[in-house]
Structures are given as structure tokens and as C-alpha cells.
Amino acid sequence: MSATAVHAGGIADHIHPEPQGFVRRYIFSIDHKIIGIQYLITGFVFLILAGMLAEVIRTQLLHANGGFVSPDVYNEVYSMHGSAMVWLVIIPLITGGFGNVIMPLQIGARDVAFPWLNMISFWIFPVAGLMLFSSFLIGAPVAGWTEYPPMSLQAGPGTSMWAAAIFLIGVSSTLTGINFVVTMFQMRAPGMTWTRMPLFCWAQLATAPLLMIATTALAAALAALFIERQFGVPFYDPTKGGSPVMWQHMFWFYSHPAVYIMVLPAFGMISEIIPTFARKPIFGYKLIAFSSMAIALAGFMVWAHHMFTSGLAPYLQLPFMIITFIIAIPTGVKIFSWTATLWGGKIHFTTSMLFAVGFVALFTLGGITGIFLAAVPFDLHVHGTYFVVAHFHYVLVGGSLMGVFAGTYFYFPKMSGRLMNETLGKWHFWLFFIGFNGTFLPQHWLGMLGMPRRVPEYDPQFQFWNDFSSISSYVMTFSILLFFINVLWSLRNGKKSGPNPWGGRTLDWQIPSPPHYYNFKNIPTVYGLPYDFGQPLPYKGLEEELTDSPVHVGAHY
Amino acid sequence: MAVASLPHGSSAGHDGVDQLYADTRALRLQGMLLFLVSDCILFSSFIFAYLYMRNSGQGWPPAGISRLDVAFASVNSVVLFGSGATMHYALENWKHNNFGRYALFMLATIVLGIGFLSGQAYEYTNLIFKEHVTWAGSGIFGASFFTLTGMHGFHVSVGVLYLIILFLQSVHGVYTKDKYFGLTAGTLYWHFVDVIWVVLFSIFYLI
Amino acid sequence: MHIDPAVLERTIAIIGGIIVAIVSAKALKDDWNTPGLDNQVFKLMLGLLFIGAIVAALAGANVLGNFPKAA
Numbered sequence: 001m002s003a004t005a006v007h008a009g010g011i012a013d014h015i016h017p018e019p020q021g022f023v024r025r026y027i028f029s030i031d032h033k034i035i036g037i038q039y040l041i042t043g044f045v046f047l048i049l050a051g052m053l054a055e056v057i058r059t060q061l062l063h064a065n066g067g068f069v070s071p072d073v074y075n076e077v078y079s080m081h082g083s084a085m086v087w088l089v090i091i092p093l094i095t096g097g098f099g100n101v102i103m104p105l106q107i108g109a110r111d112v113a114f115p116w117l118n119m120i121s122f123w124i125f126p127v128a129g130l131m132l133f134s135s136f137l138i139g140a141p142v143a144g145w146t147e148y149p150p151m152s153l154q155a156g157p158g159t160s161m162w163a164a165a166i167f168l169i170g171v172s173s174t175l176t177g178i179n180f181v182v183t184m185f186q187m188r189a190p191g192m193t194w195t196r197m198p199l200f201c202w203a204q205l206a207t208a209p210l211l212m213i214a215t216t217a218l219a220a221a222l223a224a225l226f227i228e229r230q231f232g233v234p235f236y237d238p239t240k241g242g243s244p245v246m247w248q249h250m251f252w253f254y255s256h257p258a259v260y261i262m263v264l265p266a267f268g269m270i271s272e273i274i275p276t277f278a279r280k281p282i283f284g285y286k287l288i289a290f291s292s293m294a295i296a297l298a299g300f301m302v303w304a305h306h307m308f309t310s311g312l313a314p315y316l317q318l319p320f321m322i323i324t325f326i327i328a329i330p331t332g333v334k335i336f337s338w339t340a341t342l343w344g345g346k347i348h349f350t351t352s353m354l355f356a357v358g359f360v361a362l363f364t365l366g367g368i369t370g371i372f373l374a375a376v377p378f379d380l381h382v383h384g385t386y387f388v389v390a391h392f393h394y395v396l397v398g399g400s401l402m403g404v405f406a407g408t409y410f411y412f413p414k415m416s417g418r419l420m421n422e423t424l425g426k427w428h429f430w431l432f433f434i435g436f437n438g439t440f441l442p443q444h445w446l447g448m449l450g451m452p453r454r455v456p457e458y459d460p461q462f463q464f465w466n467d468f469s470s471i472s473s474y475v476m477t478f479s480i481l482l483f484f485i486n487v488l489w490s491l492r493n494g495k496k497s498g499p500n501p502w503g504g505r506t507l508d509w510q511i512p513s514p515p516h517y518y519n520f521k522n523i524p525t526v527y528g529l530p531y532d533f534g535q536p537l538p539y540k541g542l543e544e545e546l547t548d549s550p551v552h553v554g555a556h557y
Numbered sequence: 558m559a560v561a562s563l564p565h566g567s568s569a570g571h572d573g574v575d576q577l578y579a580d581t582r583a584l585r586l587q588g589m590l591l592f593l594v595s596d597c598i599l600f601s602s603f604i605f606a607y608l609y610m611r612n613s614g615q616g617w618p619p620a621g622i623s624r625l626d627v628a629f630a631s632v633n634s635v636v637l638f639g640s641g642a643t644m645h646y647a648l649e650n651w652k653h654n655n656f657g658r659y660a661l662f663m664l665a666t667i668v669l670g671i672g673f674l675s676g677q678a679y680e681y682t683n684l685i686f687k688e689h690v691t692w693a694g695s696g697i698f699g700a701s702f703f704t705l706t707g708m709h710g711f712h713v714s715v716g717v718l719y720l721i722i723l724f725l726q727s728v729h730g731v732y733t734k735d736k737y738f739g740l741t742a743g744t745l746y747w748h749f750v751d752v753i754w755v756v757l758f759s760i761f762y763l764i
Numbered sequence: 765m766h767i768d769p770a771v772l773e774r775t776i777a778i779i780g781g782i783i784v785a786i787v788s789a790k791a792l793k794d795d796w797n798t799p800g801l802d803n804q805v806f807k808l809m810l811g812l813l814f815i816g817a818i819v820a821a822l823a824g825a826n827v828l829g830n831f832p833k834a835a
Contacts, residue, residue: 014577113584113587113588114588174595177595178591178592178595181587181591182587182588185587186583186587212591212594212595212598213594213595216596216598216599216602217601217602219599219602220606224704228700231692231693232693232694233692233693233699233703233704234693234697235606235700240696241613241615241619241697243609243610243613246606246610249605250602250605253602586801587801590801624831626770627823627829628769628770628773628777628824629773631774631781631820631821632776632777632780632824634777634781634816634819634820634823635776635781635784635820635821635824638780638784638788638817638820639780639783639784641788641809641813642784642787642813645806645810741802744806745805745809748805748806748809748810748813751809751813752809752812752813752816754816755812755815755819758816758819758820758823759819762823762829763819763828763829
């Protein structure tokens with residue numbers, strides 16, 4: 001594959017006329033920036049819905065004998081909370097949202113490789129989301145987001161709806177993955193070799209094959225579940241020769257890489273934010289880039305660590321345990337690199353930086369409990385308890401969601417031309433940080449004491465820490481409310497940011513905020529890495545970007 | 558057979574568009590290949606499911622179900638593989654500007670493709686109505702066989718439609734001697750469908 | 765003259781398989797030196813087609829897939 005494009009511009013360097021009319025510009029747009037913002041808006045709406053479901057869970061658990069909702073409804077609530085958060089919130093926000101807005105700008109491209117496909121990928125998302133939530137009307141899925149048979153075979157119609165909706169959103173993911181890989185392979189600006197590409201793009205490059213390959217494996221599992229439920233075709237029903245454990249294999253073969261889909265782009269954003277606010281080059285650029293690829297690859301080889309209590313033979317459990325331990329190494333490499341980047345830097349604690357540093361701390365904690373869980377003997381005791389719930393909320397909320405917040409504060413000016421309110425931002429951060437830890441830290445010992453997950457009521461010995469957790473969750477939710485108020489307020493009243501409020505050095509910060517529809521008047525040539533703070537920028541050809549000079553529509557050869 | 562050369566391309570004289578087309582070919586090729594990779598994963602997942610279920614200890618075929626008809630399937634396979642060869646030559650002839658031979662091989666591919674689908678329809682009718690092996694009523698044997706071969710048959714059907722559309726487009730001059738990525742993509746898809754069948758034929762009929 | 769359909773099928777499979785195998789091998793040999801990613805993929809596909817045709821011919825000849833009657 002050629003590392004640089006053929007002509008003086010990027011591949012097919014040509015500016016089309018600006019789209020006309022509200023519908024073409026903002027509804028059915030093929031512009032990656034608009035599509036990315038559409039993903040962000042839709043994802044945040046689902047965050048609110050799925051977050052409300054979480055508060056139903058925490059409110060139910062205020063009392064040992066439940067009482068807020070019936071046990072059947074409770075099953076629906078946590079199943080939908082998990083499903084929505086994974087498929088309608090984190091994955092779309094972090095791949096379709098930030099990936100779409102930022103990656104083409106960072107590689108100096110005018111758009112992604114297949115803009116129409118991008119638009120279709122987006123529009124599948126709200127349709128699938130609506131489909132999933134409408135299952136509440138006919139009886140939402142009840143077997144958790146993991147929908148293990150036989151329960152998922154026996155449950156009401158909502159489970160089929162769930163399967164169809166997730167299949168649909170999987171198609172969206174797969175197409176996005178293909179789009180991103182081709183974009184990064186073929187459309188980097190001249191001079192941008194792989195080792196000059198920003199780390200956010202490396203993260204998306206590592207994630208895209210997961211989107212493409214893992215999601216299709218899930219599609220197969222879901223299709224089989226659907227046809228078994230609807231047409232009686234036996235795959236998972238043991239009374240007809242099928243195997244419930246086979247579902248687990250097929251489901252987790254996707255869902256383990258899915259967690260890396262949810263976190264790798266967040267790692268990428270952290271890798272952009274930390275050097276910018278420490279005014280220091282990122283430590284270990286190649287280590288971070290290649291560790292992302294290593295994590296993506298190894299992520300395909302550990303799925304059965306979710307199945308240690310499913311009756312697998314010990315000789316099968318052992319390799320999964322060992323490879324899971326090994327995945328900690330590339331992850332640790334990143335943590336150490338970010339820490340080394342901070343060391344000796346001139347640190348500016350903007351809200352974005354607070355969330356980024358908080359991410360590093362909380363993800364590390366979550367990663368450590370992951371190591372505990374990787375050990376089979378330990379996992380046998382805490383599988384299916386709140387210890388697991390605590391672990392994955394640390395990495396997904398303390399990790400991915402904080403990464404989303406960090407990215408929002410960081411890229412909001414790029415998308416809108418305004419800064420978010422820093423005071424409100426700091427309130428958001430501290431209330432969130434305290435609320436989050438209060439919610440999930442106690443769940444570690446609840447799990448070790450034996451409280452199972454997915455239960456609508458529990459033994460009174462667990463009462464105190466459940467209450468502590470629930471009250472803290474209200475604080476966390478309130479802080480997220482502040483976040484949304486900040487977003488809406490800042491869109492109208494935020495201080496104008498100018499093109500580059502943070503002094504960033506990647507190509508996305510060298511053009512106006514918000515960018516013109518064509519991104520770059522002239523595609524620049526790249527001469528080096530973007531992280532050498534204090535050195536001149538390693539680009540040529542950017543002179544006209546921040547001027548009012550007219551743009552030449554048509555081919556740029 | 559008279560050797561006809563290709564119809565005049567409609568984009569002749571629009572250099573900017575041709576340049577754009579040439580530059581973006583690599584992009585479209587990679588996109589098509591990645592799509593085929595993901596389709597491969599879809600089939601692989603179901604193949605995993607079939608092999609996992611088959612390995613679950615019960616005899617194969619399960620009691621009461623007789624072995625599949627290898628003889629018939631072998632012929633049907635040869636029909637499909639033959640269509641792969643004719644598709645290759647269709648593209649070759651296009652590249653060498655021989656519209657007449659291209660058309661011949663392209664139509665042969667479509668006919669053979671439809672022939673394969675007819676063979677599958679015959680196989681299904683035989684299984685369902687004579688042997689009483691059905692999708693939902695024959696345990697994991699029916700489930701795996703009909704799901705996988707059905708998925709494959711669906712892909713072949715889409716492929717036949719795709720080839721018909723490509724052929725009509727080529728008749729209308731959409732493609733020229735230098736600009737024919739649609740035909741390349743169609744050939745890639747058709748070969749993919751062929752190769753999947755090599756695997757399915759082997760794992761259902763021969764082991 | 766009554767020909768057992770299975771014998772006819774097997775004969776066609778063997779002959780057809782051999783023909784397709786020869787044709788794909790020849791095509792592969794002719795195109796061996798072509799450059800470009802798409803051509804590499806085509807060569808791979810032709811190779812697999814060759815293998816497939818051989819497999820189909822062997823299946824027709826009862827060498828592969830030759831099982832005793834199921835119980």
C-alpha cells in the first residue's frame with residue numbers, strides 16, 4: 001500500500017460545491033463532520049435514556065426488599081440499560097461520533113472514503129435505537145444484555161426485537177469500520193506516513209477491524225437466536241440438540257472485542273489531550289500506536305474469560321486466562337507512557353485535562369480488577385456478583401465515558417467555534433468523580449461479600465453499601481445534567497474559541513473552528529509528528545487556511 | 558464470433574472525472590475486499606456453529622436422517638465452479654476489448670449461476686418433501702444445513718442479480734476499456750461465492 | 765437404455781471437475797505475473813477454484829465422501 005497519495009493534493013483532491021438546503025446540509029448530509037455530530041447528539045440522547053434506566057436500578061436497590069418496580073420489570077430495566085449503553089451510547093459516540101468528526105481532519109482529508117455509506121451507517125442508528133426501546137411496549141428483553149439461552153429463547157417478543165435492532169446497528173458498525181480502514185489507508189495527506197499519523201487515528205485504525213470482524217460474528221449469533229425464536233430452528237436449545245454454551249462462545253467472541261471498541265478510541269483521545277495540556281511530546285508514540293494494534297489483536301483471543309463458570313474444561317480455561325493477563329501489558333505500556341508524558345510537563349488543568357487524568361487513574365483501577373477476574377480461581381467466586389459490575393463500570397464509565405467527556409470538552413470548540421463553560425465543567429468533573437467512585441467502589445466489596453448481580457432484592461447485610469452506592473449515583477447523574485446544561489448553554493453563549501484554543505498541533509487544529517465544509521483549502525504536506533511542542537509545525541501549505549481567500553471548487557490538480 | 562470492441566464510454570472527454578475515477582479505484586477496491594472479508598466472517602461464524610454442534614457427540618447424520626446426495630451435489634458444484642471460470646474469462650475479454658466474447662462468457666456465467674440455484678432448489682425439494690428433512694424439524698442437522706446453504710444460496714441469488722445489472726450496464730456503455738471497476742467488483746464477489754461453496758460442499762457432503 | 769441417475773451425475777462431476785480444474789490452472793498460469801492487489805486476489809481465487817474443482821471431481825469418483833450407508 002502506498003504511504004502517500006499520488007497527486008499534489010490528497011487522493012482525488014477535489015472540492016465539490018457546497019450542499020444547498022437544510023435537508024441536504026443537516027439531515028441527509030454526507031459531510032463527515034455533520035454525520036459525526038449527528039452521532040454525538042443521538043448517542044447523548046440515548047445516554048440520558050439509558051442513564052434513567054440505571055437510576056431505576058439504583059432506586060430499586062435502595063431497599064433490601066426492592067419495591068420500586070416489579071422483578072419482571074427490573075429484569076427488563078437492567079437488560080435494556082446494558083444493551084443501550086453498549087450499542088446505542090458508547091460505541092456510536094466513540095467511533096461514529098468522535099471518529100467521524102476528527103479522524104479525517106487529522107489525516108488531512110476532505111472526507112471519509114465512502115461518504116454516502118457513512119450517511120447510511122448513521123441513519124441506521126436512530127432507527128435501530130427506536131426499535132430497541134420500543135420493545136418496552138411489547139415486553140423488553142429480560143435476560144441481561146448478554147441474553148443467554150435458554151432464558152432468551154423462552155422470553156417474550158421483545159427479545160426478538162432486541163436481536164433485530166442489535167443486528168441492524170451491527171450493520172452500521174461494520175460499514176463504519178470498512179469506511180475508516182479505507183480512509184486511513186488511502187486518504188492520508190502527502191507525507192503523512194503511518195508513523196506520522198496522530199494517535200487518535202491509530203486508535204481508530206486499531207478499532208476499525210474490530211468493528212468489521214467482531215460485529216459480523218455477533219450478527220451471526222443474533223440471526224441464529226432470531227430464527228430459533230421465530231421459526232423454531234434449533235441452535236441453542238439443548239432439548240433439540242443445540243447448545244446454550246455455543247451462544248456464549250458466539251456472543252463473547254464479539255463482545256470481548258466490543259469492549260476494546262469502546263475503549264481504544266478513548267485511549268486515542270487521551271493520547272491527544274494529555275500532550276496538549278502538558279505542553280510536552282507524547283512519550284512513546286510508537287509504543288502507544290503499536291500497543292493499540294496489539295490490544296486489538298489479542299482482544300480476539302480472550303473471549304472465554306467471560307465463561308469460566310460455564311463448564312469449560314480447565315485445559316481450555318488456562319490459555320484464556322494467560323492471554324487475558326498478557327493484554328494488561330500493552331495497556332500498561334499506555335498508562336506508563338501517559339504518566340511519563342505528564343512528568344515534567346507544564347500542566348494546564350482544563351476540564352478536558354481533568355477528565356483525561358481522571359480517566360488514567362480510574363481505568364487503571366478498573367484494569368487491576370480485571371487482572372483479578374482473569375485469574376480463574378478468583379473469578380469462580382465472584383462471577384455473576386457485583387465485583388464484576390464494579391470492574392466493568394470502572395473501565396466503561398471511569399474509562400470510556402470519562403473519555404467521551406474529555407473529548408467533548410476538547411473538541412467542542414472545533415465543532416462549534418465556542419468554548420464550553422469551564423466553571424460548570426469543573427463542577428461536572430468533581431461531582432462526577434466523587435459520585436462515580438461512591439457508586440462503584442463499594443460494589444467491589446458487595447461482590448466479594450457475595451451479592452449477586454441482576455437481583456431486584458438482596459440480603460439485608462448489603463443494605464448500607466447499596467444505599468451509599470445509590471445516593472452517590474444521584475450525585476453522578478446530577479453532574480451529567482450539569483454537563484448537558486453546559487453543552488446547550490455554550491452553543492449559544494460560550495466564549496468564541498478561535499481556530500485553536502488549546503494550541504494543538506495536529507492538522508485538525510490548523511483550520512477554522514468550525515471547519516469549512518471542504519475542511520482544507522489546500523491539502524497540506526506533512527513532514528513530521530505533531531507532538532513536538534515548541535518546534536515549528538511540521539506542515540507545509542497551510543498558509544491560506546485561516547485567511548478569507550476564495551476557495552477553488554473543482555479538481556485541484 | 559465477430560470481435561466487437563467496447564462501446565464508447567460516456568465519460569470520454571471529461572478528464573477531471575476520469576482522473577477522479579482512476580485515483581479512487583484503489584479506495585473502492587479496498588472497500589470491496591473488506592466487505593468480502595466481513596462476509597467471510599459471517600459464514601465462518603455459522604460454520605463454527607455447525608462444527609461445534611456436530612462435535613457434540615451424537616452420531617452424524619443423526620438417527621433417522623440419511624446421508625446427503627454427494628453425486629448430485631458434485632454436479633451442482635461443478636456447475637458453480639464452471640461459472641467461476643467463465644466469469645474469469647468474461648473479465649479477461651473485457652480487458653482485451655472483446656465485447657462479443659465478454660458477453661458470451663458473462664451470459665454463460667449467469668446461466669450457470671441460475672443452473673446452480675435450480676440445482677439447490679431441487680436438492681431442497683428432495684430433502685423437504687421426500688426425505689422429510691426440514692429447517693426446523695430435523696434438529697441441528699436441518700438447522701445447520703438449511704441455514705448455511707440457504708445463506709449461500711441467497712448470496713448466489715444476489716450475485717446473479719448483480720451480474721445481470723452489470724451486464725446491462727456494460728451494454729449501455731457505462732464501462733470502458735480503462736474504466737470497469739464495477740466488473741472487477743462483480744468478479745470478486747462471484748469468486749467469493751464460489752470459494753464459500755468449496756468449503757460448504759466439503760463440510761456438509763464430504764466429511 | 766436406462767442410465768442410473770447417480771452414475772450419470774458422477775460422470776458429469778468427474779469430467780466437469782477435470783475440465784474446470786484444467787481451465788483454472790491454465791488461467792492461473794497465464795495471469796501469474798500480473799501486478800495489482802485485485803489480480804493477487806483473483807489468483808488466490810483461481811487457485812481455490814482449482815482445488816474446488818478437484819474436490820468435486822474426487823467426490824464424483826467416490827474417492828471423497830465415500831461413506832457406508834447411514835444406520
